[in-house]
Amino acid sequence: MHVIVNDADLPPLLTAPLAVLYKHSPICPTSGFAYEEMLAFRRLRQVPVYVVDVIKHRPLSRALAERLGVVHASPQAIILRAGVPAWHRSHFDIVADALTRAIDHLAEGVEAERPCQGDSAEPAGRTARRNAEGETPVSRRNALEK
16 A cells, blocks of 8 residues: 655556545544455455555645545545546445445446445446336445445
């Protein structure tokens, strides 16, 4: 994992075709769990992961939230596609398998229906059909994560 400590460390994160930004708090037990999931994800996929320590580098973490348009949380994982948020999760929703599925869909060129919501990583048309049939993005996500 690549550690981000200042603005000079951001270009590789923001220019990579696919990358993960992980916001970590070294004093939070939930962050410890999420960190283990990030390590498991790294064993599954060779996508660059960039880590910000939200305690040591709070201003940078807040600036990233504003710049990316994703409300700050910690722990938090944000998948960026060419510098644009395509998926995010926080706390106990940071799971290696979910990250892997999202990366696989995004790597195939599949657009997320709601780029910053993380509800789906499938084409909007398919989701719209499912919604018309009574399935919501959240119920679809829950089904995928089982």
